[in-house]
Amino acid sequence: MSGPSRGTLTRVPPLNLGNQEPKSPLDAAHAWAATAERAGEYVLFFDFDGTLAPVDDDPNAVKPAPKVLAALEALAPVVRRVAIVSARPVEFLRDHFGGLVGIDLYGLYGLEHSHSGGETVTEPAALPWVPTMAELADLARAELPPGTLVEFKRLSVALHYRTAPHLAEAVESWGRAQADRLGLRVQAGRMVLELKPPVDRDKGMVIDEAVRSAAGAWYFGDDVSDIKAFTALRARAAADPEFVGVCVAVANPETGQEVARAADLTIDSPSALGDFLSDAAARLR
Ligand SMILES: O=P(O)(O)OC[C@H]1O[C@H](O[C@H]2O[C@H](CO)[C@@H](O)[C@H](O)[C@H]2O)[C@H](O)[C@@H](O)[C@@H]1O
Numbered sequence: 001m002s003g004p005s006r007g008t009l010t011r012v013p014p015l016n017l018g019n020q021e022p023k024s025p026l027d028a029a030h031a032w033a034a035t036a037e038r039a040g041e042y043v044l045f046f047d048f049d050g051t052l053a054p055v056d057d058d059p060n061a062v063k064p065a066p067k068v069l070a071a072l073e074a075l076a077p078v079v080r081r082v083a084i085v086s087a088r089p090v091e092f093l094r095d096h097f098g099g100l101v102g103i104d105l106y107g108l109y110g111l112e113h114s115h116s117g118g119e120t121v122t123e124p125a126a127l128p129w130v131p132t133m134a135e136l137a138d139l140a141r142a143e144l145p146p147g148t149l150v151e152f153k154r155l156s157v158a159l160h161y162r163t164a165p166h167l168a169e170a171v172e173s174w175g176r177a178q179a180d181r182l183g184l185r186v187q188a189g190r191m192v193l194e195l196k197p198p199v200d201r202d203k204g205m206v207i208d209e210a211v212r213s214a215a216g217a218w219y220f221g222d223d224v225s226d227i228k229a230f231t232a233l234r235a236r237a238a239a240d241p242e243f244v245g246v247c248v249a250v251a252n253p254e255t256g257q258e259v260a261r262a263a264d265l266t267i268d269s270p271s272a273l274g275d276f277l278s279d280a281a282a283r284l285r
Pocket residue numbers: 047048049050054055056057058059060062085086087088151158160162189190191192194223225
């Protein structure tokens with residue numbers, strides 16, 4: 001079977017909440033068929049929260065959706081690489097995926113990585129910021145109103161208001177003022193504002209580096225930070241018409257519209273993604 005002649009799938013209408021097949025000329029089935037032809041040269045990238053794992057009020061209680069681990073385990077030996085690209089620390093990801101062979105972990109938007117079970121490597125330029133981040137987390141706990149959840153991640157601090165959405169404005173304004181004061185960068189997300197060191201590293205840069213010699217790649221994500229990864233795949237495809245880049249959104253009521261607009265197709269939920277990946281593993285076997 002011949003592969004698609006274009007680098008990316010034609011965009012489908014935004015927020016395909018019915019989990020329908022895309023209506024445009026190339027659909028998921030064609031994209032998997034193209035992948036099957038050169039599976040050993042494809043990379044599969046996955047965001048974690050809201051993509052592989054359903055959202056929970058407690059960030060520590062999150063677990064991958066049913067079928068996800070088995071599907072990743074089946075896909076890893078068939079494709080060039082499976083990689084998780086997350087805002088979580090690598091050690092958190094290792095707790096969930098460390099038992100799987102051949103999975104690369106990129107944590108803290110790429111400030112950390114571990115290849116195939118190897119040691120965690122931290123971006124050297126970020127390391128001097130650890131004390132600043134620890135102090136910031138303490139300050140946030142002392143100054144932000146009850147109901148805010150402060151998540152300290154060594155090289156970043158996430159200020160959550162999922163269980164107190166009325167605090168959104170107060171938390172955002174406090175966080176942005178602290179970022180200005182300390183020279184940090186902010187990353188908005190789903191009911192969260194994150195503060196990070198001023199080091200050039202994001203999901204787009206991770207993807208850009210990881211797909212240079214690949215024939216194609218899929219990226220699955222649900223949040224605005226994942227759009228940079230989509231953009232990197234599109235840039236790679238624009239530079240090489242033979243490259244197949246597939247951007248997949250996972251629907252949600254918060255960032256879903258924006259992410260789906262940037263994607264080629266949309267999947268209903270992390271649980272539906274588990275089914276989608278199981279089906280893909282069967283196609284690529
Ligand atoms: O890049 P990701 O893997 O998608 O990480 C993004 C953020 O995910 C987590 O927060 C989100 O999920 C929580 C658990 O379901 C939820 O309570 C929160 O409202 C979401 O924003 C994680 O806790 C953050 O550190 C990540 O930045």
